[in-house]
Amino acid sequence: MKMVSHHAGFIPGPVNVGVIRDEERIVLIDTGLDDQSAKRILKVVEEADCEIVGILNTHAHADHYGGNDRIRKLSKGLEFIYAPAIEDAIIRYPITEPVYLFGANPIAELKGKFLMGKPSPAEPLPSPSIPFGDLEIKVVSLPGHSINQVGYVCDNVFFCADTVFPSGIIEKYGLLYCFDVKAQLKTLRSLKNIPPYRMIVPSHARPRQNISLLIDENLSHMEEISEAILALLAVPKSAETLVAHLGEQKGIPLKSIWQYHLHLNTIKAYLAALLKDEVISVFVEKNTLVWVRK
Ligand SMILES: [Zn+2]
Structure with a gap:
């Protein structure tokens, strides 16, 4: 677990899992792809003598919620799992993603773990700001990459989910997945005017204080x-x-x-x-x- 401010940090991995910490209580931002990712997260949390009390998902792509199920089952103190509206329904019914990608009863090739995580309970975010002890976790709307993606801000750290990808990933795949091009362009442009944060943590790039370069690279790719x-x-x-x-x-x-x-x-x-x-x-x-x- 790498803390980037007093209360906020992340567990590095193929998907950076956000951590918001109040004493020994932890709220996770996303949970990685599968049971293996969950196991790794649980080990890190245990080593820090902490307890997971909440999960905030950014969006319903399997590599962001696939670990929910195992973490939920193994975290006795878990009080909530929240996700943005619509995304919460996909997390509860993961077949939805292969269904919308295929448009009919999906073929087996679309039901692998990268497109369909394990189902998990999830409730829609109850408000634009989630109280957590003395802290406040602010929800930031970031649609485009997925139908209703959000990011979270706490203790001056911004977890910006899959809004930006590094140039290495753009070059590797040649085409960044996007659900709504106009919404994604609007989201990226709005991020150019964000206030300075102590740190910004993208899900698939190393954390940094300034993501202007990433935003420009993603905009020019699009x-x-x-x-x-x-x-x-x-x-x-x-x-x-x-x-x-x-x-x-x-x-x-x-x-x-x-x-x-x-x-x-x-x-x-x-x-x-x-x-x-x-x-x-x-x-x-x-x-x-x-x-x-x-
Ligand atoms: Zn995604």
Whole structure:
């Protein structure tokens, strides 16, 4: 457990798990992917002679809530599990993610642990500010990456969830998952005007005092993808054909059926934004849903 202020810290890992500490009582921000992640978190908390009394999830992607179940079962003092509205329902019914990615009863390939964590009870956040001992944990709305993602602020530390990814991850995957492009752009731009925090803790990047560079890198990635899609649509194409052409152009390594669905849905998020901006149109031709630049 690395404390970055008196009351706030994190447990580093593939997903940085936020820790808010009041004496020996701890509230976790997210719980990692699975039982293994939960085990690691429980060990760290035990070594610090602390007790987990609450879980605050940022959003309902499996790598952020998959550890809820085991932590809940092994933490006698647990008082609450909160998540933003809608995301709380997905955490209770994790089949929802494969369902929305596939659009029908999902095939087995979409039901692996990366898209479907173990179900866990979760209640919608009761207020924009969660009291915790003498502390206050403020909820910050950060939609775009997922339908209703939030971040949390406590003791001058901002846990900003999956709003920004480091350039290494952008290069590795070629296309950052996004649910709502317009909302994500708005969220990223709003983060450019945040007050100075003692520390900002993204889920998938090292904590830092200033995330301006990360925000700019994420914004330019999104602009680049948007422009590439628009250019490819000089010739009408289906969303599936766009996945193939964009992948070829950007050298995107699509290796699995579930990854393919994340990409296809992200491209649909870009198409929806471009359609709203009235720079493309959509129609059905020869039984194919076709998108084209205006
Ligand atoms: Zn996520």
